[in-house]
Amino acid sequence: xxxxxxxxxxxxxxxxxxxxxxxxxxxxxxxxxxxxxxxxxxxxxxxxxxxxxxxxxxxxxxxxxxxxxxxxxxxxxxxxxxxxxxxxxxxxxxxxxxxxxxxxxxxxxxxxxxxxxxxxxxxxxxxxxxxxxxxxxxxxxxxxxxxxxxxxxxxxxxxxxxxxxxxxxxxxxxxxxxxxxxxxxxxxxxxxxxxxxxxxxxxxxxxxxxxxxxxxxxxxxxxxxxxxxxxxxxxxxxxxxxxxxxxxxxxxxxxxxxxxxxxxxxxxxxxxxxxxxxxxxxxxxxxxxxxxxxxxxxxxxxxxxxxxxxxxxxxxxxxxxxxxxxxxxxxxxxxxxxxxxxxxxxxxxxxxxxxxxxxxxxxxxxxxxxxxxxxxxxxxxxxxxxxxxxxxxxxxxxxxxxxxxxxxxxxxxxxxxxxxxxxxxxxxxxxxxxxxxxxxxxxxxxxxxxxxxxxxxxxxxxxxxxxxxxxxxxxxxxxxxxxxxxxxxxxxxxxxxxxx
Numbered sequence: 198x199x200x201x202x203x204x205x206x207x208x209x210x211x212x213x214x215x216x217x218x219x220x221x222x223x224x225x226x227x228x229x230x231x232x233x234x235x236x237x238x239x240x241x242x243x244x245x246x247x248x249x250x251x252x253x254x255x256x257x258x259x260x261x262x263x264x265x266x267x268x269x270x271x272x273x274x275x276x277x278x279x280x281x282x283x284x285x286x287x288x289x290x291x292x293x294x295x296x297x298x299x300x301x302x303x304x305x306x307x308x309x310x311x312x313x314x315x316x317x318x319x320x321x322x323x324x325x326x327x328x329x330x331x332x333x334x335x336x337x338x339x340x341x342x343x344x345x346x347x348x349x350x351x352x353x354x355x356x357x358x359x360x361x362x363x364x365x366x367x368x369x370x371x372x373x374x375x376x377x378x379x380x381x382x383x384x385x386x387x388x389x390x391x392x393x394x395x396x397x398x399x400x401x402x403x404x405x406x407x408x409x410x411x412x413x414x415x416x417x418x419x420x421x422x423x424x425x426x427x428x429x430x431x432x433x434x435x436x437x438x439x440x441x442x443x444x445x446x447x448x449x450x451x452x453x454x455x456x457x458x459x460x461x462x463x464x465x466x467x468x469x470x471x472x473x474x475x476x477x478x479x480x481x482x483x484x485x486x487x488x489x490x491x492x493x494x495x496x497x498x499x500x501x502x503x504x505x506x507x508x509x510x511x512x513x514x515x516x517x518x519x520x521x522x523x524x525x526x527x528x529x530x531x532x533x534x535x536x537x538x539x540x541x542x543x544x545x546x547x548x549x550x551x552x553x554x555x556x557x558x559x560x561x562x563x564x565x566x567x568x569x570x571x572x573x574x575x576x577x578x579x580x581x582x583x584x585x586x587x588x589x590x591x592x593x594x595x596x597x598x599x600x601x602x603x604x605x606x607x608x609x610x611x612x613x614x615x616x617x618x619x620x621x622x623x624x625x626x627x628x629x630x631x632x633x634x635x636x637x638x639x640x641x642x643x644x645x646x647x648x649x650x651x652x653x654x655x656x657x658x659x660x661x662x663x664x665x666x667x668x669x670x671x672x673x674x675x676x677x678x679x680x681x682x683x684x685x686x687x688x689x690x691x692x693x694x695x696x697x
């Protein structure tokens with residue numbers, strides 16, 4: 198990213214040197230305005246600011262002006278800048294934008310509403326209150342010239358709605374993803390969805406109601422991020438983390454034991470025809486609840502060996518392959534594309550995949566060649582960076598749309614996004630799991646968003662910037678609870694659990 202700064206921010210030096218922190222202002226390093234994700238091309242002054250009084254928008258989408266007025270008023274209240282619009286066509290891509298700020302106001306050029314959204318998200322990150330007053334009496338923005346577009350078309354994050362999570366936490370994660378210009382969010386329910394076709398499917402006090410889903414979908418649609426539902430149709434059928442020993446169905450409803458493998462209940466029982474009937478209803482219900490989005494995630498990872506005598510007596514690999522194909526047809530009939538994790542499609546012990554995740558059998562690995570090519574493979578890898586990623590090459594070589602799916606290891610995440618930008622994958626689906634708080638949350642969001650957007654893929658962000666962005670989202674959510682602020686609920690948080 199190109200920036201014109203009078204001085205480079207060196208926060209670490211200020212933090213660890215009391216004498217430097219107390220030095221007169223001319224001798225201090227200065228924190229220049231920054232944007233996440235870093236724009237493709239950007240020049241921002243650290244000292245020259247102008248009043249934020251007028252925003253001119255050039256975009257053929259008539260909805261862009263209305264959206265801008267609504268959200269500028271939300272962000273800046275009665276001090277919101279005036280908005281003038283033109284519907285002249287541009288030559289920019291669907292998510293690209295150009296933004297300039299000067300004495301005569303702010304100029305935004307975009308081809309779509311999404312481009313205007315992204316321009317205004319960038320503007321909000323660099324706008325600050327007018328200086329020298331007790332309370333906010335106006336807004337100023339640095340002189341800037343930005344030309345911006347994403348490096349990857351699919352920029353997603355996988356969010357887990359655990360039993361302990363409250364709707365506001367999920368909303369904040371969605372809002373933050375949109376603010377950082379991610380355009381997809383997979384929502385895995387973990388037993389929290391209140392099903393009407395099977396009321397016993399999940400915890401009875403689950404907070405993921407259809408009303409909450411509709412509310413979050415409306416917010417996501419407005420902010421420009423698509424929500425994708427997930428139901429695990431093979432392993433993870435307990436709908437709780439493996440080490441917890443909980444089962445969101447069987448702990449309270451033992452009469453449904455035939456639907457699951459008898460040892461542990463971790464897998465659905467694939468030889469039971471009632472399983473497929475139930476999952477069909479559940480998938481259709483979930484897609485309807487999410488407004489029939491174009492994608493649906495079926496999980497499909499980390500399954501255990503069968504313990505059911507009916508499953509053992511058959512070709513379990515063929516049961517698995519037939520099951521996935523059947524679930525794909527259910528998704529297809531609803532007008533969506535299936536997404537699934539990759540690991541059961543690679544033979545365990547195959548030396549080609551050493552160092553990567555591979556949990557399948559020889560039969561499942563061979564059977565993938567007959568899989569419908571509309572299935573999107575989500576190739577997950579959570580460790581340190583590698584020089585090559587053979588699993589990505591393999592699935593892409595077979596003709597599958599392939600997403601790379603990192604976790605919290607920052608260098609590994611950046612390396613995988615670079616592989617995607619180099620054509621090894623078609624996009625990225627970052628994962629949070631239970632690390633949706635604390636320093637891991639900060640690292641994942643900053644690194645994922647910046648790497649997926651900016652072709653350079655490097656981050657130079659200050660922690661305070663992230664905290665301020667989270668605070669802005671709290672303002673949008675009308676937060677009045679201290680425990681809903683910051684990256685921890687408590688001022689003195691416990692250390693996060695490290696095992697997934």
